[in-house]
Amino acid sequence: MSTTIEPQSEKHAMGVRMKRKEDPRFLQGRGRYVDDIVLPRMLHLSIVHSPYPHARVVKIDKTAALASPGVVAVLTGEDLAAHGLAWIPTFHGYDKQMVLAVGKVLYQYQEVAGVIATSREAAVDGAELVDVEYEPLEPLVSPFEAMKDENVIREDREAKTNHIYHWEVGKREQADAALASSDVHVQQRVYFQRCHPAPLEPCGGIADMDGATGRLTLYMTSQAPHAHRTVVSLVTGIPEDKIHVISPDIGGGFGNKVPVYAGYVVAAAASVVLGVPVKWIETRTENLTTTGFARDYHMDVEIGATKEGKVTALKVKTVADHGAFDAAADPTKYPAGLFGIVTGAYDFPTAFTELDAYFTNKAPGGIAYRCSFRVTEASYAIERGMDILARKIGLDAAELRKKNFIGKEQFPYPSPLGFVYDSGDYATTLNKALDTIGYAELRREQAEKRARGELMGIGISTFTEVVGAGPSKHFDIMGIKMFDSAEIRVHPTGSAILRAGTKSQGQGHETTWAQIAAEELGLDPQNIMVEEGDTDTAPYGLGTYASRSTPVAGAAIAMASRKIREKAKKIAAHLLEASEDDVEWADYKFRVKGVPDNAVTMQQVAFAAYTNPAPDTEPGLEAAYYYDPPNLTFPYGAYVAVVDVDKETGFVKVRRFLAIDDCGTVINPMVVEGQIHGGLTEGFAIAFMQEIRYDESGNHLNTNFTEYLVPTSLETPGWETGNTITPSPHHPIGAKGVGESPNVGSPAAFVNAVMDALAPLGVTHVDMPLTREKVWRAIREAEAAKANGVPA
Amino acid sequence: MNLQYSGVEQIPVRRDVVWAFISDPANIAACMPDVISSEVADSRTFDVVVQVAVGPVRGRFKFHVVLDPQPGESRMNMKISGGGLGSVVDLLAGADVAETPAGTELVWQGTATMRGPVAAVGGRVIDAQAKRVITTTFENVKARLVAAHPAVPSG
Numbered sequence: 036m037s038t039t040i041e042p043q044s045e046k047h048a049m050g051v052r053m054k055r056k057e058d059p060r061f062l063q064g065r066g067r068y069v070d071d072i073v074l075p076r077m078l079h080l081s082i083v084h085s086p087y088p089h090a091r092v093v094k095i096d097k098t099a100a101l102a103s104p105g106v107v108a109v110l111t112g113e114d115l116a117a118h119g120l121a122w123i124p125t126f127h128g129y130d131k132q133m134v135l136a137v138g139k140v141l142y143q144y145q146e147v148a149g150v151i152a153t154s155r156e157a158a159v160d161g162a163e164l165v166d167v168e169y170e171p172l173e174p175l176v177s178p179f180e181a182m183k184d185e186n187v188i189r190e191d192r193e194a195k196t197n198h199i200y201h202w203e204v205g206k207r208e209q210a211d212a213a214l215a216s217s218d219v220h221v222q223q224r225v226y227f228q229r230c231h232p233a234p235l236e237p238c239g240g241i242a243d244m245d246g247a248t249g250r251l252t253l254y255m256t257s258q259a260p261h262a263h264r265t266v267v268s269l270v271t272g273i274p275e276d277k278i279h280v281i282s283p284d285i286g287g288g289f290g291n292k293v294p295v296y297a298g299y300v301v302a303a304a305a306s307v308v309l310g311v312p313v314k315w316i317e318t319r320t321e322n323l324t325t326t327g328f329a330r331d332y333h334m335d336v337e338i339g340a341t342k343e344g345k346v347t348a349l350k351v352k353t354v355a356d357h358g359a360f361d362a363a364a365d366p367t368k369y370p371a372g373l374f375g376i377v378t379g380a381y382d383f384p385t386a387f388t389e390l391d392a393y394f395t396n397k398a399p400g401g402i403a404y405r406c407s408f409r410v411t412e413a414s415y416a417i418e419r420g421m422d423i424l425a426r427k428i429g430l431d432a433a434e435l436r437k438k439n440f441i442g443k444e445q446f447p448y449p450s451p452l453g454f455v456y457d458s459g460d461y462a463t464t465l466n467k468a469l470d471t472i473g474y475a476e477l478r479r480e481q482a483e484k485r486a487r488g489e490l491m492g493i494g495i496s497t498f499t500e501v502v503g504a505g506p507s508k509h510f511d512i513m514g515i516k517m518f519d520s521a522e523i524r525v526h527p528t529g530s531a532i533l534r535a536g537t538k539s540q541g542q543g544h545e546t547t548w549a550q551i552a553a554e555e556l557g558l559d560p561q562n563i564m565v566e567e568g569d570t571d572t573a574p575y576g577l578g579t580y581a582s583r584s585t586p587v588a589g590a591a592i593a594m595a596s597r598k599i600r601e602k603a604k605k606i607a608a609h610l611l612e613a614s615e616d617d618v619e620w621a622d623y624k625f626r627v628k629g630v631p632d633n634a635v636t637m638q639q640v641a642f643a644a645y646t647n648p649a650p651d652t653e654p655g656l657e658a659a660y661y662y663d664p665p666n667l668t669f670p671y672g673a674y675v676a677v678v679d680v681d682k683e684t685g686f687v688k689v690r691r692f693l694a695i696d697d698c699g700t701v702i703n704p705m706v707v708e709g710q711i712h713g714g715l716t717e718g719f720a721i722a723f724m725q726e727i728r729y730d731e732s733g734n735h736l737n738t739n740f741t742e743y744l745v746p747t748s749l750e751t752p753g754w755e756t757g758n759t760i761t762p763s764p765h766h767p768i769g770a771k772g773v774g775e776s777p778n779v780g781s782p783a784a785f786v787n788a789v790m791d792a793l794a795p796l797g798v799t800h801v802d803m804p805l806t807r808e809k810v811w812r813a814i815r816e817a818e819a820a821k822a823n824g825v826p827a
Numbered sequence: 828m829n830l831q832y833s834g835v836e837q838i839p840v841r842r843d844v845v846w847a848f849i850s851d852p853a854n855i856a857a858c859m860p861d862v863i864s865s866e867v868a869d870s871r872t873f874d875v876v877v878q879v880a881v882g883p884v885r886g887r888f889k890f891h892v893v894l895d896p897q898p899g900e901s902r903m904n905m906k907i908s909g910g911g912l913g914s915v916v917d918l919l920a921g922a923d924v925a926e927t928p929a930g931t932e933l934v935w936q937g938t939a940t941m942r943g944p945v946a947a948v949g950g951r952v953i954d955a956q957a958k959r960v961i962t963t964t965f966e967n968v969k970a971r972l973v974a975a976h977p978a979v980p981s982g
Contacts, residue, residue: 087942088942144913732946736947738947741883
């Protein structure tokens, strides 16, 4: 069974299920990725990594590596230090991180040296021969050990503590008092495990310093090319006009390709020194062990409620493991990202949340994997908490949610943790989900199966996101405001080129950006060429991540189009020999008011703009717009998972999964469905398969795809999708963004379903990933407890 | 990742002969399996290059081995350190050498510490490989001694 997302109108281009313009290129193997680029005289970089999670670097002997065939140079942290490049600031701006190890290594696989050679193979062989002498130190693996400060790992910092920061929002005393006086109080620690986005294309780049022009060209797998250009300029001192970042086709990013990694910097330094291009392409192991991970939040969730099930207070206390550097690329004023969305879709009278982050001997990161800024963690915490509350009270999980939803009449809704939600109609969306999946019938079936001792579960997640960072008064990264931009040039024959400050990694911008402009300008979306990722040509923008492209750049495209339309109106009046006041834009044409047949198309206007512009009107037809959003957007959804659990083996079969999303105005239903299918598959992987684990010695245990699992079509359930449409009132086209919703909302639905299945056994919570072994153990332990007379 | 190993080997050869054999780095190097090359540095140390195939970790590892005979010729300690392909392996091993009516008994124990890709392969795979290496080494020690000294002298 499958439902589809409905187009909301019969408009010209908006809401149309248009096939992706970029797909013929990809489907024919004609995409151009970084590793496809080969430049004359290009050398190759291979990185030497630390096998130790925590150790002093006593000596690095390059002799054997330099003697290896094809090796041209070996760079170490000390070499970079001579040029001021040993450390670079993290995107968060409050910390710095080593490029190549200086003095110490702080996590296993940390970059220690770079070997540059005439071929990739020669570079790898040379890297094997770099002789590094280490003095192992005691590794610090747990954030709960880190908080004791008995083993402070960051000697470079003035503060001799592993504690990075404390963050809190809300009213602690009020929340405590409300919890204490509530009829019902539930408390649960939930761990959102460390995981990794694992894009199919790992990170990579080519640095090409042109000695003649003094210009550094960087081909990068970058989700934020302009931000990277600025960072490179700030770090190296190279004027920004002498840096050209090109981000070609990208094979998935999911936040993994936002940070600046050692390979980029070492390749750039090597190119500057050697005067030839230097390419760096990650291996899978390097990608999984050194680049931006996701989550790793230990969350204590407390909810108070009346005995009838009306929530009274929420309190969440989190311990965050940030690894060796605070490289979580959060906006400056939001060290814990947008975790304040933890009150979710519910009308809590009061709430309080606090978070403490710690350094450990693990890879840095924390903001990745289709989660906006910590929204996935927050959503998981509240959706698990609400389910646990429902069970404690004895209310149906859907009924408890309906009882506590923010009403549609309450929007704009000021949440107790500081956001102003823009729009929503949560009850309608949940009702649609329940009706579509046949909730009542499923509950009847479940009752029958339970009577037979079978384990069937139904899990609900009615999440809300907060995306579209963001308004410049609050949001910046390293001081750069988080606006975004678009520039549109309409050609004389009515086709156009559209450039944006974003960068698609598979989201389909070449299609959806064209659709927005086509809708606004009455042009054919097939004839609007979209270009991103080249800092020499695209307007400055903060890039694509955290579901911000449509809320911010999508708005910029609409606004730039409207600027063009304003100018076009003058030209149209000239062509129609009418006063501009008498000309209106209707049915995708300019026409004289009251005389609909007296009209000109945008194509006619465009031709005139170059051949017959109106008097006193500047020739040409183009515009740029930098959009500073007035607020964030709040897409949401209602997801329902149905599972069957094999009591003997712990195997969980996801029988059905329905996602009803509301992302406001839909630009292209097919692209939205694609986004949701991909995100649900990732959420499924997180819920059941994926975890980056370290052993007690700090060994990274998931270094390849045999140990870190990515579901194939064989494991992936069939997805059912649908939608409701509640436009954002402040967005020019009412769109909210959708890319991250399925990853944000689905883990809780899966876990809630499994916990619902295990409820008759008395199992309340099992942390993800819900592997067969974990579920099997939970069942066995519950049965043993029951046999021993321990109350559930 | 730390792994513990232990075992007992009965060798029908006189204790002093066994002790002399295991005190010679060249003999130990010759008994280790999958050795590609070895080089004895002095009477107590040697270096070996071995072929490793543990899951996806396949290639050459280099090890530096130090023999540390204890006073009384009743215990031989051995420290093996090295690695390759980004992995590091440290093995601290020891064998108590005791005379028995049938010859000599070696009671051995070892603790291996693994870091890097080899540690990620998974305990059961590594465990099986490490046991094979250790078991084969002691089997080779026994086989060579028995071949050179086929009969146990009485008394």
